[in-house]
Amino acid sequence: MKKKIIWSMTMIALVSIVFSMVLSGVVSYYDSLEIIKNSTMVESEYIRSGIEQQADYLSHISSAGYGTGAQSVRVTLVEADGSVSFDSVADVDSMENHGDRPEVAAAREKGTGESIRESETVNMQSYNYAVRMDDGRVLRLSVGMKTVFGSIERMVPWMVLCSVVILLFAVFLSTYRTKQIVAPINNIDLDHPMENDVYDELAPLFLRIEHQNETIQEKMEELNRKQNEFTAITENMREGFIVVDSRGDVLSYNTSAVRLLGVDGDTGHRHESVLTFNRSHDFREAVDSALSGTASERVTRIGTRSYNLIANPVMGESGVRGAVIVLLDVTEREESERMRREFTANVSHELKTPLTSISGYAEIIRNGLVRSEDIPRFAGNIYNETQRLITLVEDIIKLSQLDERAVELERTEADLHAIARDVAERLHSAAEQNGIHIEVFGGPAVVTGVPRILDEMIFNLADNAVKYSRAGGSVRITAGMQAGSAFIEVADDGIGIPERDRERVFERFYRVDKSRSKQIGGTGLGLSIVKHGAAFHNAHVALQSREGEGTTVRITF
Numbered sequence: 289m290k291k292k293i294i295w296s297m298t299m300i301a302l303v304s305i306v307f308s309m310v311l312s313g314v315v316s317y318y319d320s321l322e323i324i325k326n327s328t329m330v331e332s333e334y335i336r337s338g339i340e341q342q343a344d345y346l347s348h349i350s351s352a353g354y355g356t357g358a359q360s361v362r363v364t365l366v367e368a369d370g371s372v373s374f375d376s377v378a379d380v381d382s383m384e385n386h387g388d389r390p391e392v393a394a395a396r397e398k399g400t401g402e403s404i405r406e407s408e409t410v411n412m413q414s415y416n417y418a419v420r421m422d423d424g425r426v427l428r429l430s431v432g433m434k435t436v437f438g439s440i441e442r443m444v445p446w447m448v449l450c451s452v453v454i455l456l457f458a459v460f461l462s463t464y465r466t467k468q469i470v471a472p473i474n475n476i477d478l479d480h481p482m483e484n485d486v487y488d489e490l491a492p493l494f495l496r497i498e499h500q501n502e503t504i505q506e507k508m509e510e511l512n513r514k515q516n517e518f519t520a521i522t523e524n525m526r527e528g529f530i531v532v533d534s535r536g537d538v539l540s541y542n543t544s545a546v547r548l549l550g551v552d553g554d555t556g557h558r559h560e561s562v563l564t565f566n567r568s569h570d571f572r573e574a575v576d577s578a579l580s581g582t583a584s585e586r587v588t589r590i591g592t593r594s595y596n597l598i599a600n601p602v603m604g605e606s607g608v609r610g611a612v613i614v615l616l617d618v619t620e621r622e623e624s625e626r627m628r629r630e631f632t633a634n635v636s637h638e639l640k641t642p643l644t645s646i647s648g649y650a651e652i653i654r655n656g657l658v659r660s661e662d663i664p665r666f667a668g669n670i671y672n673e674t675q676r677l678i679t680l681v682e683d684i685i686k687l688s689q690l691d692e693r694a695v696e697l698e699r700t701e702a703d704l705h706a707i708a709r710d711v712a713e714r715l716h717s718a719a720e721q722n723g724i725h726i727e728v729f730g731g732p733a734v735v736t737g738v739p740r741i742l743d744e745m746i747f748n749l750a751d752n753a754v755k756y757s758r759a760g761g762s763v764r765i766t767a768g769m770q771a772g773s774a775f776i777e778v779a780d781d782g783i784g785i786p787e788r789d790r791e792r793v794f795e796r797f798y799r800v801d802k803s804r805s806k807q808i809g810g811t812g813l814g815l816s817i818v819k820h821g822a823a824f825h826n827a828h829v830a831l832q833s834r835e836g837e838g839t840t841v842r843i844t845f
Contacts, residue, residue: 293462293465293466296462297458297461297462298455298462300458301454301455301458302451302455305447305454308447309444312447320433320434321415321433324431324433325402325417327431328415328429328431329417331429332429335363335427336419336427339365339427340421340423346363346365346374361430361431362376362414362429362430362431363375363427363429364428364430365426365427365428366386366392366428369385370386370387370388370392372385372386389403389416389418389428390403390416391418392418395418395420395428396420396424396426399419399420400418400419400420401417401418402416403416412433413433414433415431416429417429478501479501481493481494482494482495522540523542525542525544526544526616526617527614527616527617528541528542528544528548528595528613528614528616529541529542529544529545529612529613529615530612530613530615531602531610531612532579533610534610536561536562536563536575537559537560537561538559538562539559541565546565548590548593548615548617549565549566549615550590551564551565551566562613566590571588571597574597574613575613577599578599578600578611578612579601579610580608581601581603581607581608583601584597584598585597587622592619593617594619595615595616595619596615596616596618597613597615598614598616599611599614600612600614642673642674642677643673643677645669645670645673646670646673646674649666649669650670653666698738699738700736700738700739701734702735702737702739702742703732703733703734703767704734704735704742704775705730705731705732705767705768706732707742707743707746707767708728708746708750708765708766708776710743711746711747711750711765712726712727712728712765714747715747715751715754718751718754719754722757722759723759723760724754724760724761725762725763726750726762726763726765727762727763727764728766728767729764729765731767731768731769732768732769733768733769733774733776735774738824738825741824742825744817744821745776745817745822746776748814748818749776749778749815749818749841749843750765750778751814752815753779753780753782753839754780756782756783757780757781757782757838758781761780761781761782762781763779763780764777764778764779765777766778766779770844773844773845774844774845775842775843775844775845776842777841777842778840778841779840780840781838782838782839783836784835784836784837784838785831785833785835785839787835790831793815794815794829795816818843822843825845826845827844828843828844829842829843830842830844
């Protein structure tokens with residue numbers, strides 16, 4: 289803008305100078321011409337009178353220096369036949385007939401005549417004025433003068449000097465004025481354009497900028513809102529989320545991706561390769577597949593965890609613009625699937641055993657292969673196996689209800705210490721038969737829950753402790769409050785649990801010592817019911833055990 293203003297001002301000054309120079313030359317030319325005309329007319333009358341009064345007047349003209357450089361006026365006397373009888377400059381004998389000259393012909397006809405002819409000298413011309421004398425001869429005076437271009441040429445040096453001065457002044461002035469004009473514009477507050485008091489001519493522009501700012505502000509607020517929503521969603525996702533561009537460089541990711549992939553703080557930054565997150569074969573293959581335009585889904589293991597790796601391409605008009613990678617931790621799902629398969633196999637086995645016994649006893653009786661006095665014993669065996677089968681089915685139903693939280697019993701306040709005393713009393717006879725002493729310690733520990741489920745949980749813990757304790761040992765049930773939370777704890781000094789089995793004892797049908805389990809009976813679902821009952825009451829189960837020394841199970845509500 290500054291350059292345009294300076295250039296415009298300079299061109300205006302230059303054009304003005306040239307125009308002024310031409311106009312001055314033209315005006316000067318016509319002013320000079322008018323002066324020459326007037327002076328020549330006066331001079332011609334003076335010479336004509338002199339010639340008519342004195343015959344030898346022309347000799348005085350020559351001696352006066354007419355036609356020399358000092359006067360630059362040429363006097364010529366033309367006879368009636370057009371021949372030249374006198375000329376103050378040239379030799380009359382060598383001069384041609386002047387009768388056809390325009391000014392001479394006009395003078396003979398009208399009394400006076402004039403003409404302007406170009407001179408042989410560059411940028412020079414002659415003004416010719418002729419007057420008719422009384423005797424018919426014609427007196428002509430010729431005066432040399434500059435042409436229009438000659439007049440302009442004469443002024444060129446001065447005009448050039450003036451032009452340089454004016455141009456320098458114009459450049460300086462335009463630069464100074466440009467700074468004055470631009471300074472307020474440079475200080476415009478574009479954030480609040482309507483508060484600027486600069487030029488009235490800029491008001492429409494400021495109004496448009498104001499509207500544009502409002503539009504931009506709305507768009508930015510909407511963009512920030514969407515960005516915050518996107519961040520809030522992705523940061524609260526348990527799933528890992530990574531967005532990459534077409535080159536595989538990270539554009540965005542959430543903290544779950546960092547956590548699931550175990551990325552260090554020094555790696556996994558934006559605008560770096562996504563392979564800084566993980567370089568495993570499955571991860572690399574999923575990314576490459578997505579960036580080539582093909583979606584993929586696979587289960588991969590990273591460390592000790594299993595993940596469902598989903599990679600989808602992001603398509604644009606020009607092809608693949610990037611990819612979205614989602615990582616889901618499916619370790620629990622895989623574990624649940626494994627446990628479901630084991631549970632199915634165990635249920636089939638546990639159901640098959642009593643059914644096979646019942647079928648065998650019934651077949652023997654039906655075929656009459658048993659003596660009449662043995663029938664009551666066989667019937668008792670069938671009854672016992674049936675009761676075992678019923679207990680097993682009931683336990684499976686309980687677990688299913690706890691799994692699906694389908695228990696619709698009303699929650700009430702229940703004292704864990706009171707339930708523990710009742711359980712100890714019910715197990716007293718079985719404990720005495722095995723030479724085991726069962727005791728209850730602590731005090732009131734009131735929780736809000738389903739008493740039947742709480743009773744089942746404590747009974748299963750105590751029953752297991754009695755079954756797996758050595759003869760002469762003891763089972764200690766403790767209830768109470770600690771740090772504001774109710775707890776129930778069952779401890780024994782039995783055979784203990786090997787370290788490799790401690791994490792699995794709460795699984796369905798899992799038995800540490802299968803040979804001993806067959807001897808002591810049970811369905812293998814007791815501790816699983818404890819675990820699910822605790823989850824139903826939002827309680828925490830903790831197990832401590834030393835092989836050969838005993839086991840302690842504590843439930844904190």
